[in-house]
Amino acid sequence: MSQIPVIAIDxxxxxxxxxxxxxxxxxxxxxxxxSGSLYRLTALAAARSGVPxxxxxxxxxxxFALPAEFAGGRTILDGEDVTDAIxxxxxxxxxxxxxALPTVRRALLERQRAYRQAPGLVAEGRDMGSVVFPDxxxxxxxxxxxxxxxxxxxxxxxxxxxxxxxxxxxxxxQERDARDAARSVAPLQKGADAELLETTQLTIEQAVxxxxxxxxxxxxxxx
Ligand code: DC
Numbered sequence: 001m002s003q004i005p006v007i008a009i010d011x012x013x014x015x016x017x018x019x020x021x022x023x024x025x026x027x028x029x030x031x032x033x034x035s036g037s038l039y040r041l042t043a044l045a046a047a048r049s050g051v052p053x054x055x056x057x058x059x060x061x062x063x064f065a066l067p068a069e070f071a072g073g074r075t076i077l078d079g080e081d082v083t084d085a086i087x088x089x090x091x092x093x094x095x096x097x098x099x100a101l102p103t104v105r106r107a108l109l110e111r112q113r114a115y116r117q118a119p120g121l122v123a124e125g126r127d128m129g130s131v132v133f134p135d136x137x138x139x140x141x142x143x144x145x146x147x148x149x150x151x152x153x154x155x156x157x158x159x160x161x162x163x164x165x166x167x168x169x170x171x172x173x174q175e176r177d178a179r180d181a182a183r184s185v186a187p188l189q190k191g192a193d194a195e196l197l198e199t200t201q202l203t204i205e206q207a208v209x210x211x212x213x214x215x216x217x218x219x220x221x222x223x
Contacts, residue, residue, distance in 0.1 A: 005120040007215055008128035008136035012177050012188060013092070014149040016199055016207065017142040021124035023208045024215075028122070033115040035125030035132070036095065038108050040086035041068045041077055043094035053097040060103035066111070084160070089172060096176045099126075100183040127186035129194050137222070138215045141190035142207070144200040146174055 007024060011017045018034055025032035042063040043053065051058045069076040075083045085091065098104050105127075112132045115121055123132065129139035144152075150170040157164040180188040190196060195214055199207045 004116050004118055005219065006116060006128075006133040006136040007120070007122045007211065008133050008139045008194075009122065009124040009142055009211070010126055010128050010130070010140070010188070010190075010194070011124075011142040012149065012180065013173055014153040015142050015144050016149075016152060016204065017124045019204055020142060020199075020207045020211060021122045023204065024211050025122035027208070027212060028120060028215075030120035030122050031115055031117050033112060033121060033123040033125075033128075035108075035112055035123060035128065037070075037075055037086060038063070038066065038068070038111065039095040039099040039104075040091055041066055041075070041082070042104060042108070043098045044077060044082060044086055044091055046098065047091070047094060053094050054101075056101045056103050059098050059101060060107045063098070063104045063107040066108075089169075092176065093172070096179050100179065100185070102185045105131075105185055126180055126188045129191050130189075131186045137218050138211070139191060139194035140197050140211055140214070141194040142197045142199060144198065146170060146177070148200045149173060 007030070009017050009021045018036075021034070022032055042059060045062045045066060046053060046059050049062065051062060053059065067078045074081050075086060109132065112123070115123065116133070125132070129136055147170065150166055150173055153169055153173070154164040154166050177188070197207060197210055202210075
């Protein structure tokens with residue numbers, strides 16, 4: 001078992017876990033893994049090569065050989081900057097479909113584990129604590145009400161100059177949550193060993209502090 005510490009942050013779509021995880025990583029000087037982007041990239045790669053989302057073997061092949069790079073906050077697929085393209089609603093829906101395929105999840109497993117580099121890793125997704133890093137030093141299940149998450153997402157899209165409809169967003173979000181929670185492999189759920197962080201009434205900074213306090217107490221009891 002690796003001694004390099006991992007903080008696993010799991011939770012539903014648009015819960016703010018990406019923002020919180022990236023800030024925690026920055027404060028600790030740790031590496032950061034946004035595992036959802038790998039499912040999004042797989043979905044985009046499939047769409048671009050005309051592979052249907054439910055062709056499990058073909059999608060897993062694409063996932064395994066994904067020509068993806070992360071550089072300076074940008075996401076590159078096969079040489080093209082797809083940072084915005086992977087955040088579209090269409091890509092979000094396709095990502096949730098490909099993420100339900102067991103062979104695709106297996107194809108991405110080692111790639112995710114390779115992010116565990118010194119001095120530590122903050123990994124966020126749906127199964128970081130349950131499957132990818134079961135020996136994480138701290139596991140957090142970060143959530144917020146569906147309404148608060150839809151509102152946050154609308155704000156983000158408007159800031160990016162994209163149009164957004166709260167009702168459609170809320171419905172899509174609830175559909176994705178249901179699919180992510182109902183799938184047979186690595187469903188989205190809070191593990192018994194995870195701390196619950198309910199952020200509906202918290203600021204980003206309060207959520208970050210809460211994670212850091214939990215983490216420091218675990219880290220110090222080890223050293
Ligand atoms: O976190 P996100 O919204 O970028 O994730 C995109 C999709 O990928 C979402 O439907 C859930 C899925 N996902 C997953 O199944 N397992 C992960 N570790 C991360 C994301």
